[in-house]
Amino acid sequence: MRETAPQRTAPARARAEIDLAALRANVRTLRGRAPGAALMAVVKADAYGHGALPCARAALEAGATWLGTATPEEALALRAAGIHGVRMMCWLWTPGGPWQEAIEADLDVSVSGMWALREVTEAARRAGTPARVQLKADTGLGRGGCQPGDDWAELVREALRAEGDGLIRITGLWSHFACADEPGHPSIAAQLDSFREMTAYAEERGARPEVRHIANSPATLTLPESHFDLVRTGIALYGVSPSPELGSPADLGLRPVMTLSASLALVKQVPGGHGVSYGHHYVTPGETTLGLVPLGYADGIPRHASGAGPVLVGGKWRTVAGRVAMDQFVVDLGGDEPEAGARAVLFGPGDGGEPTAEDWAQAAGTIGYEIVTRIGSRVPRVYVDGTR
Template structure:
């Protein structure tokens, strides 16, 4: 066996390049779908779906997003502290557990989501300690069956108690909201059913005196395909990063979106091997004949899905190569078919696709998952490199 020599000045092991111009363009594209007066929330939870929450939040605001959304209050507090955002940019967080940092959130001016009486009571106590009213959005479970208050008596109790707290000066009800279960499946009957329930639940609250700043139910797929669901605010998540919510809704290009992340690595080794040579754990791949193998220094510790073993696609030396055998914790091999690019040559796992590289959706299909997971799981030891800041 022979081994190609490493080139001088080889690139770093791996990098995730984040194109902030693409993100700003996606924000403008999404805003163009909205009626005048409808605002856009850029969802930057999970470290901006793996892209970096702070740089992506700044870019989204530059392009016209006036709200930011996170799952946890700690994510929201970090944004408020570190992102250097204008004071009029609202930040909302919605995934709370008992004993959460309610007082800190109130003092930071965050919008907090409340789905049940336990959370409302904790908000009231925190507002008393903070000496200022909380900004509270009441979440309705219109059919997703996760967070949110059930319609009927539970909703009536929560709305009534929140109005009492508002009259007492402990909070301001700033929003009424919900989330779709199947908006990424065009024509699914639950979509119309949830919109009906949302209209009924918001109407009940407003009839009792709630005057929200915003009502919102639209996620990325509803933003793209359901103008009747836009209300006062839409929450753009995956579409912000240039991925389609589902293949059924078309490709990113069909919606004028551009993927923001390109994941690449430098080949750690290129070597010749004979036919019948086993590759990686379990020898699930055996070379069909004399060939060359390239070693990509990324693995499941970096977020590369092990379920894409023998299926994932990589662009090396102008050609698509398939993962050969199992993806390990730190590395995987590709069969180069006899080609001999030098060690240090670029291996592109996914990107926008216009350079011939695979896309995150290609990896999602290879792993039996969704594009959301592919970009979000890229690990912390892969440096993010921001371009067009």
């Protein structure tokens, strides 16, 4: 067995390079798809794994006028980091949440039911200032949102009463698509009809929202009739296609923002018949070289991609050999002998021959959203062109 010597100044174990110029370009592309609507840059889940604060700033530089997060804690962190003077919405609330802090931070908060309306109005009394409230309608996703019919009528009535009392301002009416990433799905038209009916009901009774919105990334790209006053762009912002059915990022005018790479920790020769990784699900077919990639499922590399995940090493596509472990996995280099420290690219834009996040999604039986979002905190984010 022979091991290649490590470089004296080896690069970092791994890095996720975040191209903020690409993100800004994606914002401009998405604005061009919805020229009559404002654009919300969704930076929840640490900007889908890309880093919420740098990505929020880049998106605003490129013309986004709203920011969106799932949890109030995410939005409050952005305010604490200095993001002020821009509308910011958060929508995933549970009883006892930080309503007063959100009101005092000038956040738009989502309300889907009476419990939330009661909590936000009480917080507004304590804060001594009206809360900015967006009423969410369940138009068919069956997740968050208020049901049409009597439930919606009650929520609208009580919200208008609270507005009349000076406790809230109804700043938005909104909903979310279930199948916008499946072109032609019958639920799309049904949800649009329901959204129009539910917003009309609220407006007929006196609601005067600043924005009405239902369009997510796929709807922004393919359904101009859904754009209304605001579009909420998440995954497309980061250059990942919402669905292969809609086309590749290049087809959609987008560029992937994240490139994930690592430095080979070891390169060694092994004989044929050599078992690789836990369970020996891969056995070398003949004498070969193995490369050890120091990333594993603790870093977000999907274990489901064992035996299938693609990696670019030395200008050639390699495949994960055997199981992905917690901190590392192996690729069969087929006799090639790059030095330890050589770069292994798991995914990126693809124009350098490397795999893409979608290639990993296919290998793991999941979606591109999960691939980029799950990259863990042990992998440092390195920002490129982050000063413009």
